[in-house]
Amino acid sequence: MAPVTGREPGQGHLHPARGSVLWALGVAGLAAASVAVALAMTGDNLQRPVLQAVLINWIVLPYTLSGIVAWWRRPDSRLGPLMVAVGLVTALSSLQWADSPLLFTAGHLVDMLPPVLILHVFLAYPTGLLQARSERLVVVTGYLVALLPQVAKGLLGVQPGSLLNLVEAAALGSAIEQGQLLAISVLLLVGVVLLVSRRRRTGRPRRRPVGLLTDAFALGLVMLALLFIAGARGWTSFEIIRHLTFLVLGLAPLAFLAGLLDARLARGDVGGLLVDLQQDGVPDLSLSLARALHDPSVQVAYWLPEFDSWTDQDGRPTTLPSSGGSRAARLIYSAGAPVAALTFHSSLEDERELLDAVVAAAAIALENGRLHAELRARLDELQGSRTRVLQAEQRERQRLERDLHDGAQQRLVALTLELGLLERGLGSDPATAARLALVRQELAVALTELRDVARGLHPAVLSAHGLAVALESLVARSPVPVRLAVHVEGRLGEAVEVAAYYVVCESLANVAKHAGADSIEVALASGGGWVTVRVVDDGAGGADPEGGSGLRGLADRVESLGGRLRVWSPAGGGTRLEAEIPCR
């Protein structure tokens, strides 16, 4: 199976040409800011020009800069261009300070656009798109209200010096301006309502910088609305409100940049994430990911192909957020098919590299987990099949022994008896007697051979009478003297007894064959749910646990019961074999 990857197939990098566009925009932004400063300083009819220059650039520079950064981070989103537009159009509005009538007229035409652009930006955050029809309606209306009355005002001579001036009807123009200002302030307040209702719907963003940013948006819109009302009503505090409004509006892009910075800082935590994920069995993957992404709302969803649905970490069905909302998702692929997904606040889309890194780390963790689970399943399966094979073999051997005992052996014994009776009744013909004796001998040999075969198949005495009795005969037949000590309480499970028996049986045979030992000690002890079998000889040592098939077979038998077999066999130091088998 192909490895799990964090990158969607075909996902590309930033196009190099876009870089130069962004540089050009940056230069344009700086130029526009400089022009605004120059116009403020040289304009004749401007009060407190330094303050005006600072205020306008408090909007122009942060918005242009943030816009460029946003555009760079997320080329597919319209948020960046929109923010740049706020900066540049605001700069353009400073043209009304120019002496040239043409520039003045142009500046005047766009004078009302920046607040609507700002409304647009705030409503379109974080995706750059206006989701709801109400939002689109508000923004489009806003643009119309910002532009059309402006033209009318120019025509009616509200602004002396405008090239558009056709008729002198300043009173009508002022009335239009009043209506325009009030309409814009209403639209701004509607924008505030939309923002608040969106927050009520989705909850306050759990990413802290994003939360602050949306607060700044709402406050900015309220201030703007207030400003327009103050302008329309001709409040004396207009100037103060205007300064405060600019101050607040300029804060929004700074909060935006702080969010980006926070996400950038989070990249340092990807290292920590990898350390986190390296530990066995990460308790909660989404918790580690949330920490790394600085977004507590991060969730991991898993794709269940057999159910054709997504599920959360606890196995509850879930759906992925559709694109354009406040939540976004990244898929994690394996062999071209999705296996999991990360969901997070869509503001994180600005941080592609961070997302890539975190998603890659998550992919590694998921892949590791998958491989672990697969390996464990295979091991379990292997262990199970080994146990089954050994058990099936054992059962078959037992069955054969029983068949021999009840069948051939019994019949031969009956035949022996019949022969004995026949012998008695025959009298004393020596030739016949000799032949009968021969037959009896042959029968005895056959019976002995059969008995050996049956014993080799399965030590019946073990099943019937337990380890102590079975081992006593075994040990008595050993060509090397054996000291036997059995401390086993009651009967153990059949499989355990058979394993322990074969451990001793095979060990005694090995010692007799290879060790050249003078004595062997065999000790069995049970307790605490385990039985320990120890066979120690004083022979040559140097036995290779992996060498002979005998020891390997023993280890298989013991391990298939969940036990383990250990062999110490230093050259010249005898051999010590120890098997521990669970017997509960």
Add this chain to the structure above:
Amino acid sequence: MQVAIAEDSVLLREGLARLLTDAGVAVTGRFANAVDLLRFVRSSPPDVTIVDIRLPPTHTDEGMRAALEIRHHNPGVGVLVLSQYVELGLAMKLLSESAEGVGYLLKDRIGDVPEFLAAVERVAKGGSALDPTIVTTLLGRRRTVDPLAALTPREHRVLELMAAGASNQGIADALVITVRAVEKYVSSIFSKLGLPSTSSDSRRVHAVLLFLRS
């Protein structure tokens, strides 16, 4: 002499009964399982019981348990256990307290009718009969310090017969020597092995077995 038999194979049970009846032994009970045998022994104890070690229902240790129970509750009734295999450990269990009136033979031994009848009779009279396989195993057992090495081949053979439960007369017959000669061998063996001499055949068997086993 009265004999009761517990053997689940009809062929063998009836064969045994015929063999014994032909030899003038009264077969007072024939049973296919241990429970029936035990009930019979309690109500009308025979001189000796012949018990197959594997009996229904599980064909594992029912016969053995029945034999031990008879030895415990009816010490006067001899018990001869027959089996397809003889195990030293089981012999030691049967003879753990005494070798009096107990026998443990391979089923094959039935074929040698005179020998078998002698064993049955011996056990009935409180003697013992131990299968030669077990005696051979015990005598052939390797020991780090082997006291048997001190025995002459003749003494070795006498010890073998003695351990199997043979009386002095039986040993004399088997080796074609006089009973006096046997007595001389026996006392020599006991002194070489450092065992206290004893008059009873079955105590002799018990002492020798325990000695050989250790």
